[in-house]
Each structure stands twice: as C-alpha cells, then as structure tokens.
Amino acid sequence: MNAFQRMNTALMVDEDRQIFKVSRQAFVDPDILEAERTRIFDKCWLYLGHASELAKPGDFVTRQVGGRSILFARDAKGTLRAMFNTCPHRGAQVCREKHGNAKSFQCFYHGWVFGLDGALRSQPGDASYAPDFKERSTSSMQQVSRFETYRDFCFVCFDKNAESLDSYLGAVKEYLDVIADQAEMGMTIVGGTQEYSMRANWKLLTENSIDGYHALTTHATYFDYLKATNGGLAPVPLDGAARDLGNGHAVLEYKAPWGRPVAQWVPMWGDGGKREIDRLYEGLVTRYGEERAKRIALYNRNLFVFPNLVVNDIMAVTIRTYYPQAPDFMTVSAWALAPKEETDWARKYRLFNFLEFLGPGGFATPDDVEALEQCQRGFRNATEAQWNDISKGMGKAVPAYDDELQMRAFWSNWNKHVFAAQV
Amino acid sequence: MQNISRADVEDFLFAEAELLDEWRLPEWLELFTDDAIYYVPSTDVPADSSPDKNLFYVADDRFRLSERVKRLMKRTAHAEFPHSRTRHLVSNVRIRGRNDDEMEVAAAFITYRTKDGVTDTYFGSNRYRLVAENGRLRIKEKRCLLDSEGLRTQGRVSIIL
Numbered sequence: 001m002n003a004f005q006r007m008n009t010a011l012m013v014d015e016d017r018q019i020f021k022v023s024r025q026a027f028v029d030p031d032i033l034e035a036e037r038t039r040i041f042d043k044c045w046l047y048l049g050h051a052s053e054l055a056k057p058g059d060f061v062t063r064q065v066g067g068r069s070i071l072f073a074r075d076a077k078g079t080l081r082a083m084f085n086t087c088p089h090r091g092a093q094v095c096r097e098k099h100g101n102a103k104s105f106q107c108f109y110h111g112w113v114f115g116l117d118g119a120l121r122s123q124p125g126d127a128s129y130a131p132d133f134k135e136r137s138t139s140s141m142q143q144v145s146r147f148e149t150y151r152d153f154c155f156v157c158f159d160k161n162a163e164s165l166d167s168y169l170g171a172v173k174e175y176l177d178v179i180a181d182q183a184e185m186g187m188t189i190v191g192g193t194q195e196y197s198m199r200a201n202w203k204l205l206t207e208n209s210i211d212g213y214h215a216l217t218t219h220a221t222y223f224d225y226l227k228a229t230n231g232g233l234a235p236v237p238l239d240g241a242a243r244d245l246g247n248g249h250a251v252l253e254y255k256a257p258w259g260r261p262v263a264q265w266v267p268m269w270g271d272g273g274k275r276e277i278d279r280l281y282e283g284l285v286t287r288y289g290e291e292r293a294k295r296i297a298l299y300n301r302n303l304f305v306f307p308n309l310v311v312n313d314i315m316a317v318t319i320r321t322y323y324p325q326a327p328d329f330m331t332v333s334a335w336a337l338a339p340k341e342e343t344d345w346a347r348k349y350r351l352f353n354f355l356e357f358l359g360p361g362g363f364a365t366p367d368d369v370e371a372l373e374q375c376q377r378g379f380r381n382a383t384e385a386q387w388n389d390i391s392k393g394m395g396k397a398v399p400a401y402d403d404e405l406q407m408r409a410f411w412s413n414w415n416k417h418v419f420a421a422q423v
Numbered sequence: 424m425q426n427i428s429r430a431d432v433e434d435f436l437f438a439e440a441e442l443l444d445e446w447r448l449p450e451w452l453e454l455f456t457d458d459a460i461y462y463v464p465s466t467d468v469p470a471d472s473s474p475d476k477n478l479f480y481v482a483d484d485r486f487r488l489s490e491r492v493k494r495l496m497k498r499t500a501h502a503e504f505p506h507s508r509t510r511h512l513v514s515n516v517r518i519r520g521r522n523d524d525e526m527e528v529a530a531a532f533i534t535y536r537t538k539d540g541v542t543d544t545y546f547g548s549n550r551y552r553l554v555a556e557n558g559r560l561r562i563k564e565k566r567c568l569l570d571s572e573g574l575r576t577q578g579r580v581s582i583i584l
Contacts, residue, residue, distance in 0.1 A: 098467060192465035192478030195573025199541070220499040225490045331575055336478040348475040356487065360574050361463055361480035363494060366502035366581035377539070 004031035008422050011415050012387065018394040020408050024382035027201040027375075032418065033327050039417045040307050041066040043159045045168045047309040047321045048072055048082055050337065051152040052188035058101045058116060062093075064323065064331075065156060070144065071095045071105070072154070075116035082147040082156050083118045088139055105141075114141050151180040152187065171245040175303045178296055179313045181288065182262040183339030189319075190336040190351065196360040200372035201379075202308065202330040205322050206410055208368050209310040210302050212242070212252050212402035213392060218371050222357055222364045226258060229268045233257035236264070240299070240401040242393070248306030248413025250406035256300050258315040258357075261350040262339065263297040269349060276345055304406065306413055311337075316354035328376050334359060424526045424555060432528055432553070433516050435560045440511035443583050448492040451583070456554060456561045459485045463567045463580055470550075470568050480580050481567075491583075502581035507538035509582055513549075525563065526553050532567075536582055543577040545584055546570050 003025070010032075012021040026032055046066045053061055053072075060073035062085055071085040071094065085093050087107040094107045094114060104121060105114045112123040118141030120134050133139055146157035148165035150173060155165050162168070169176070180187055198205065208214070215238070216223065226233050240254020259266035263280040265273060284293035301313040310320040317337040322330050336354050338347060357364045378385075390411065393403020442451040455461075463481035464472055474482030483491055494500045515531035528551040536543050552564040567584045574580065 190478050191472070191476065192468045193573070194465055194478060194480065195467075195575060197575040197578045199576075199578070218501065221494040221497055224497075224499075225494065228490060228493075229486075329576075344475065351474055351476075351478060352482065355474075355479060355482050359478075359480060360578060361580040363491070366579040367500070369579045370502040370581075373539075 002031050004029055018391050020391045021387040024379045027379050028327050028382050035418050044307050045155040045157045045165050048154045048156045050189045061099045062095050073116050082144040083141045151176050172249045172305050185340040187337050188340045190338050194334040194359045197331045198369050198372050200376040202322050202324040204372040207407050210304045210406045218367050219364045225363050234266050242399045242405045244409035248410050250304045250409040252302040252401045253299050254401040261346050316350045318358050424521045436513045440513050443511050444509050446506050452492045454562050456563045461488050461565045466569050466573055507536045510535045
C-alpha cells in the first residue's frame with residue numbers, strides 16, 4: 001500500500017475555527033496524479049474547442065484532451081465531430097496536422113481513407129476483406145462517446161455514464177451566457193494559439209487563475225505600467241465578490257481599472273475609442289437593458305470550470321486549458337475570444353490589451369509562471385512543511401474577490417473525486 | 424543604406440546581443456527608432472501576420488517596449504529577479520533587401536536562458552528592418568520568429584529574444 005492509498009483526504013477543514021488546509025502531497029505525489037487521471041480526467045467534462053474554430057465543412061483541429069489524441073472536425077453536413085485520432089486498423093494517428101481544411105482523412109500507414117465524419121471510405125486491397133467490412137462500425141474512426149456543446153463551447157467526456165454537459169455546467173452556464181452575450185453575431189476564436197508550459201503542478205494554475213489576492217504583489221509591475229500609460233486608468237477600484245458555483249466550479253466577478261473592449265473606456269483609447277465604446281455599450285443596453293448591459297460591460301469575470309478550464313473575461317477574453325504531464329509539469333493552451341462583428345479598431349485594442357497582461361510574453365503571466373514554479377520548488381519540503389493554507393475569507397457571509405472561497409470550492413470537489421473510492 | 428555591408432550589420436547585431444546578455448537594456452532600447460515595433464508572433468500563424476488580427480506572444484510598440492525595459496529592470500519583475508543568465512547567439516546573417524532608406528535583414532538565433540538550475544533554449548529567426556539615423560544603424564522593426572512549437576518547455580518569454 002502506498003502513501004496515497006493510506007490517505008482518505010488531502011484536506012484539513014474546521015469551519016468553526018476557520019481552518020482550511022491542503023496537503024502538499026497533492027502537488028507532488030505521482031500516485032495522486034494517477035488517481036487524478038482515472039477519477040477526474042476520465043470522469044469530468046473537458047473543454048475541446050470552440051465551434052468558431054471550425055467555421056466551414058472540412059475544417060479540423062487536432063488536440064490533446066485528457067491524455068487522448070482527438071480529431072475535432074466539421075463534417076460535410078456541417079455537424080461537429082469529436083473522434084479519437086487513431087486508425088481503427090492498426091492504431092496510427094490518422095491526422096497529423098494541427099489544423100486545416102480537408103475533404104477526407106487518410107492514414108498514411110496503410111492508406112485507409114475516412115470521411116470527415118470518420119466513416120471508412122476505402123482501403124487498399126479491399127477485396128481481401130469481408131464483404132460487409134466497410135459497414136461494420138469497428139471499421140470506422142471511433143467517435144468520442146460523449147460530445148456536447150454550450151454556446152459554442154465544445155466539451156468531451158470519456159465517461160459514458162456521465163451526467164449531461166448542461167447539468168454538469170449548472171450555474172456556470174449563466175456566466176458563459178454573460179460572456180457570449182457580448183457579441184451580437186456570436187463569439188469567435190482569434191487566430192494564434194499561445195502554447196506554453198510550466199514546471200509546476202496543474203492545480204497551481206487552477207488556483208492562480210481564480211486568485212484575486214495575488215494581483216497587487218505578483219503583478220506590481222503591471223499596475224506600474226497601467227499608471228504610466230497615456231491618461232492612466234479608469235477611476236474604478238478593484239472590488240467584487242467570489243462565488244462557489246457548485247460541482248467545483250467558481251467565479252470572481254469584480255470591477256477593475258483597466259480598459260475592457262466590451263465595454264469600459266480608458267483615457268489611452270482617446271476620443272475615437274470613446275465613441276466606439278459608447279456605441280458598443282448602447283448596443284448592449286438596446287439588446288439586454290441597462291442592468292445586464294452594465295454587468296456585461298463593466299464587470300470582469302474569472303470563471304473556472306472544474307477541473308481545468310478557465311474563461312477570463314478581463315482586459316480581453318481568454319480561454320485557457322491545461323493538463324498535467326507529471327506532478328511537477330503542465331502544458332497550457334490559451335486562446336483569445338472576441339465578438340465576430342467587432343470593428344478593426346476594437347479587435348486591435350483587444351489584442352493589444354490581451355498582451356499587456358496575459359500570456360507568456362505579457363507583463364503579468366511570466367510572473368505567475370515564476371510564482372507557480374517557486375511554489376513547486378517549495379513543495380520539496382512537503383514531507384516536513386506539509387500544508388497550504390487557503391482559509392482567507394472563511395468567516396465572511398460574502399467572501400470578496402480577493403478571498404479564497406473559490407479555491408476551497410475547487411479543492412472540496414477535487415478531494416471528493418480523488419478520495420471517493422477510499423473513504 | 425547602399426554602402427552598408429553585411430559585416431556592418433553583423434557588428435551591429437553582435438553588439439545588440441551583447442547588450443542583452445549583459446542586461447544593459449536601457450542602452451539596448453536606444454538601438455530602436457522612436458516608431459519601432461518588437462514582435463514575437465505565436466507559432467501557428469504565418470510569419471508576416473499582423474498582431475492587429477492575430478494573437479501573438481509579444482507585440483510592443485515603442486512605448487510598450489520602453490515599459491518592458493523599465494519593468495525588467497525592477498526587482499518586482501519576479502520572473503527575472505534575480506536576473507537569469509542568457510547567451511544570444513546570432514548567425515546566418517543575410518541582407519534580404521534594401522533601398523535608400525531601409526534594409527531588411529534576417530538572422531538565425533539560438534538563445535540560452537539559465538536560472539535556478541534550469542536551462543531553456545529559444546531558437547528561430549529574427550527579421551529586422553534597419554534604418555540609418557545620424558550615421559548609425561537603428562532598428563525600426565524586430566520580428567522574432569520562433570521555430571519551436573509554442574513555448575514548450577520554455578514556458579515564457581520573460582527575456583528579450
């Protein structure tokens with residue numbers, strides 16, 4: 001029996017005394033990572049991509065999702081397909097490009113050809129096969145058993161018996177609505193993917209993505225930069241709330257001094273920018289009324305969908321997902337999301353804004369990477385210095401955006417999944 | 424720009440690399456014109472893509488580039504405190520085109536960054552647009568095209584490439 005099998009929880013919780021601690025073994029133990037693979041990534045709904053990435057029939061992308069190699073394609077009829085990217089014949093990956101447009105997919109190993117829907121069309125030497133070979137479902141590329149979408153966010157799940165995506169997302173849907181409703185014609189992924197990695201446990205990025213507490217210290221230089229920009233910031237202090245959305249999901253919703261392309265103006269955008277932002281805001285008021293327009297335009301959201309999807313609607317909108325490759329190493333993929341109908345001006349400033357904070361070349365993310373890698377280094381002491389503390393705000397009726405309620409929501413659900421079989 | 428040789432360009436690029444490796448970033452910034460741009464595109468878009476339409480890793484105008492330098496010289500730029508050690512190697516320098524005002528230069532690079540016992544390698548091609556100001560070469564555009572698939576395992580571009 002290994003150390004993990006002797007554990008029945010990774011948490012130390014005492015609500016009355018406002019204690020909430022997480023065992024640092026959760027970040028370093030390979031047996032815990034193995035349990036995460038089977039009890040979380042094989043069970044939960046995982047983000048695959050955004051429907052806008054496959055605009056036309058034949059468009060495809062290949063992705064690594066939950067340890068699987070997935071081919072995500074729009075077939076000739078326009079239907080989205082999520083398939084295991086492996087030849088039913090002898091297993092080779094069928095599609096070896098990251099993205100593109102195709103009429104069919106051919107496995108180069110023995111030349112089997114599949115339709116955009118994964119159905120076997122032809123194979124060399126077909127006279128040597130049984131007469132009904134092509135009609136057998138086992139001769140075609142295997143579809144991922146559970147593939148569902150919400151507002152163009154596409155998810156897969158490798159557990160045939162999982163609840164529906166709709167039920168899994170629950171209270172998250174309302175926040176995805178608020179984000180999707182920024183656009184009149186729908187949202188789209190902008191060209192260009194940020195793909196990077198961190199020498200840190202994947203759960204550190206979950207925590208970091210919904211951590212309002214670290215902003216002013218970790219990102220001091222970002223706020224210095226904002227102050228230096230022409231005309232400075234919007235007169236809006238950081239302020240807001242954290243919510244536990246159930247199922248391990250959580251959100252921060254708050255006001256902040258940076259510009260939002262939909263739609264909070266800052267002086268550096270000038271008078272032309274002011275007219276554009278006012279026009280966008282009026283459009284929101286017309287479509288949704290004053291109250292919802294205000295929420296869409298002036299509030300930021302760091303939305304976390306268990307176990308590894310972050311949709312941050314801040315100075316730009318980013319979708320980010322990440323996977324463990326080892327207890328101390330994760331890979332990260334991030335995209336920019338924007339309204340399809342956005343003007344060239346707004347798109348330009350959205351992307352300019354995005355890069356000043358977000359991504360591995362921004363003024364903030366490199367310092368997050370540093371913080372997470374330093375945590376992982378600190379965990380070398382996990383045998384003796386055993387616990388992380390995430391108790392901030394436990395005594396409050398409504399925890400603030402810079403408290404740690406949202407992390408407790410994540411960890412409680414994580415703990416439930418990982419230890420369900422051992423309690 | 425007609426009388427500038429490849430050796431002149433190489434001297435200029437080697438001096439640039441030295442300023443970066445010695446963390447003399449304010450001096451390095453002086454190599455750029457007042458309207459300069461510095462780009463590191465994401466690695467799944469065409470080399471000549473615009474940052475107005477595509478998500479990059481870095482797309483600085485001259486103002487933001489100067490802020491990047493200011494940031495990197497602070498103790499609070501945590502990713503680079505203490506400063507990492509780097510070595511920028513520049514090779515395969517070619518003048519790809521020139522007219523009276525401007526020249527286009529390509530140079531392959533390998534940059535090593537080491538910190539806390541970990542060494543990462545960045546490699547690719549730097550595309551420059553150079554101009555002459557008061558008899559000295561200046562950078563009007565530096566576009567850093569990474570050959571790697573994304574930033575795995577480098578994880579970040581916290582140095583100047």
